[in-house]
Amino acid sequence: MTTATYYCRRCGFKEELGEHYYWRCPKCGAPLDLIYDIEWSPKGQGLARYSDTLPIKRINSLGEGGTPIVKRKIKGKTFLFKLEYLNPGGSFKDRGAALTLSYASMLNYRRVVEDTSGNTGIATALYARVNNMQATIVMPQYAPEGKKNLIRLLGGSIIETPTRPDAAVKVLELIDEKTCYVAHTWNPLFFHANKTVAYEAFEAGFNHGTVVLPIGSGSLLLGVYQGFKDLVELGLLKDMPTIIGVQGVSSAPIYELIRGKTPEGDSSIADGIMVRDPPRKYEIADIIKKHGDIVLINNDEVLESLKELLKMGFIIEPTSAAPVAGILKYMENNGDIEEPILVPLTGSGLKMIDYLYSLIRKMKTKT
Amino acid sequence: MTTATYYCRRCGFKEELGEHYYWRCPKCGAPLDLIYDIEWSPKGQGLARYSDTLPIKRINSLGEGGTPIVKRKIKGKTFLFKLEYLNPGGSFKDRGAALTLSYASMLNYRRVVEDTSGNTGIATALYARVNNMQATIVMPQYAPEGKKNLIRLLGGSIIETPTRPDAAVKVLELIDEKTCYVAHTWNPLFFHANKTVAYEAFEAGFNHGTVVLPIGSGSLLLGVYQGFKDLVELGLLKDMPTIIGVQGVSSAPIYELIRGKTPEGDSSIADGIMVRDPPRKYEIADIIKKHGDIVLINNDEVLESLKELLKMGFIIEPTSAAPVAGILKYMENNGDIEEPILVPLTGSGLKMIDYLYSLIRKMKTKT
Numbered sequence: 249m250t251t252a253t254y255y256c257r258r259c260g261f262k263e264e265l266g267e268h269y270y271w272r273c274p275k276c277g278a279p280l281d282l283i284y285d286i287e288w289s290p291k292g293q294g295l296a297r298y299s300d301t302l303p304i305k306r307i308n309s310l311g312e313g314g315t316p317i318v319k320r321k322i323k324g325k326t327f328l329f330k331l332e333y334l335n336p337g338g339s340f341k342d343r344g345a346a347l348t349l350s351y352a353s354m355l356n357y358r359r360v361v362e363d364t365s366g367n368t369g370i371a372t373a374l375y376a377r378v379n380n381m382q383a384t385i386v387m388p389q390y391a392p393e394g395k396k397n398l399i400r401l402l403g404g405s406i407i408e409t410p411t412r413p414d415a416a417v418k419v420l421e422l423i424d425e426k427t428c429y430v431a432h433t434w435n436p437l438f439f440h441a442n443k444t445v446a447y448e449a450f451e452a453g454f455n456h457g458t459v460v461l462p463i464g465s466g467s468l469l470l471g472v473y474q475g476f477k478d479l480v481e482l483g484l485l486k487d488m489p490t491i492i493g494v495q496g497v498s499s500a501p502i503y504e505l506i507r508g509k510t511p512e513g514d515s516s517i518a519d520g521i522m523v524r525d526p527p528r529k530y531e532i533a534d535i536i537k538k539h540g541d542i543v544l545i546n547n548d549e550v551l552e553s554l555k556e557l558l559k560m561g562f563i564i565e566p567t568s569a570a571p572v573a574g575i576l577k578y579m580e581n582n583g584d585i586e587e588p589i590l591v592p593l594t595g596s597g598l599k600m601i602d603y604l605y606s607l608i609r610k611m612k613t614k615t
Numbered sequence: 616m617t618t619a620t621y622y623c624r625r626c627g628f629k630e631e632l633g634e635h636y637y638w639r640c641p642k643c644g645a646p647l648d649l650i651y652d653i654e655w656s657p658k659g660q661g662l663a664r665y666s667d668t669l670p671i672k673r674i675n676s677l678g679e680g681g682t683p684i685v686k687r688k689i690k691g692k693t694f695l696f697k698l699e700y701l702n703p704g705g706s707f708k709d710r711g712a713a714l715t716l717s718y719a720s721m722l723n724y725r726r727v728v729e730d731t732s733g734n735t736g737i738a739t740a741l742y743a744r745v746n747n748m749q750a751t752i753v754m755p756q757y758a759p760e761g762k763k764n765l766i767r768l769l770g771g772s773i774i775e776t777p778t779r780p781d782a783a784v785k786v787l788e789l790i791d792e793k794t795c796y797v798a799h800t801w802n803p804l805f806f807h808a809n810k811t812v813a814y815e816a817f818e819a820g821f822n823h824g825t826v827v828l829p830i831g832s833g834s835l836l837l838g839v840y841q842g843f844k845d846l847v848e849l850g851l852l853k854d855m856p857t858i859i860g861v862q863g864v865s866s867a868p869i870y871e872l873i874r875g876k877t878p879e880g881d882s883s884i885a886d887g888i889m890v891r892d893p894p895r896k897y898e899i900a901d902i903i904k905k906h907g908d909i910v911l912i913n914n915d916e917v918l919e920s921l922k923e924l925l926k927m928g929f930i931i932e933p934t935s936a937a938p939v940a941g942i943l944k945y946m947e948n949n950g951d952i953e954e955p956i957l958v959p960l961t962g963s964g965l966k967m968i969d970y971l972y973s974l975i976r977k978m979k980t981k982t
Binding site: 337560599 | 660661676677678679681682683684685698701702703704705741742744745760761764765767768769770819925926927928929930963964965966968969971972975
């Protein structure tokens, strides 16, 4: 059925996919890798276009992937914006949820659980529908009511906890033999789906330059890195692009690992990347050290870029402006980088119009 | 620059595009046609992929078009859903706005006005941004605040009128030599952009069967019809597909033209197709009579289909469920139709999550 293999770098555990659903190593608890041969034979649309380069071949699709790329100049530099917010659930997380829940469905799971405060919950509820599964999303009680209502609209049940860390504990109690845990911050299937962002950019002509990626749990960076690595190994791409990671000053674990110091300030407006302790942080730091650099942003910088991007017609949520804010700051501090600059715009602003409008109005009053 | 020509069937007026922007015949006030040679040479992505089959060659793009097609079974029938709600402004109207405002920008217009109660206003504000123009949207005061805020967020000004018909009068006062009127219900550029929906479906493998289209102003039906007609004339498609138009019982001008009777009931929940007097109604009726049929739906039928489509994971607004409700009813009354059944899902539900959730909850309480 498939020849992909789970592999644990820490304890050496190995098992072919097709029997069990693992979100981490069942022996030692470390994050798992996936090993499989790939073949470059794109055909069809969306995520399924690349099924020969993914760990499972059959993806139950809702039209995820295949997002447009729009070229724009900012401060004289050429940007390629990849509109990930036009995925069916409004964010790039749909890719990971599509792949992960297709695998869970193949193994006859009936229920799925996830802890999140945002887009992963929406993507999970959405792809639970596609795969005829029941979704339960564990969220902090202060998560926006609009996001909760969208999850409910998609048939998901919500369990509220006092804080986000409480949600990560609570979700573990809900796993049973018919219920799988998406665990997007751990699960290798989830981030392997994001390889397709790199493949699509390559097929649209991106073959050198810089990629700018927000780092929350790091699933986007891990996937996009792996995608470009595949393309180099297949001989389709000469060199890896430069990878610039972007974190917020008030939650910068990768920056801290690399630089050994803790920044100050507030970046809470980029809520989608406020992840305190990503399980795959060492892998992420290694990629950054080898292939690029990291830059931090704060609320004011994110808001400034959000305003500019909305002016250009990109209807995005605040977190999606963080990589643009980051790369502009990086160039200011470090000089030029290689163009074009590929930036995924990760999440839709349509689900929070009134909030966005109030943010922009507040900025106008200030200046 | 271009060889497309405006042509008025009523008075014979003719003029090449490139000098003036007309939303209707400048001589007699009738709707205009566009005449131009086409060449089938798709390349690139989105709307611009088909620039050799469109009346203007240079489109200032924001990633519109190229929407996914998702195959599903309903009551044993094969449906191909075209996810038009994943356009950058959340509806198929982005196609028309992209083409129309690219032309206006080519002629150096600086401002654009439009009367609407919904998605066309969003699309106009969005593509005004793309083309560095100022947008003024004239809307009835009872239009949803969320839609108004989205237009404001996109930099559009809003003028409120007591009713929708008042908006259609007021907008005419705002036209001047630097300000063009989109006039999506009249403007041939606007509906010619929707040819690309047919082209994309064809390229994805749709080459026979039935197309189901909601009819408000009819711009989607007119465009999709023209697109398939092009494909037949190019020798790429053997026959025209059957075209089933869908209107609501409380606003059914095309049905009335064809059948000579006025239906009763309420279909106001499908607000996007509640258009009382579409300027191109005779053309629309002719297409329906020659290539298919028309069916009416009411609120309950739309809600039932909306619920089903949301269950399948399509995050759409109520109007988008109307064609599905319509074709299910049509098959119940008239027997089988040729499959596959191509249905564009026209507008995003992300911008009205709380409203959708309250609708679905109300349905649950009832049953």
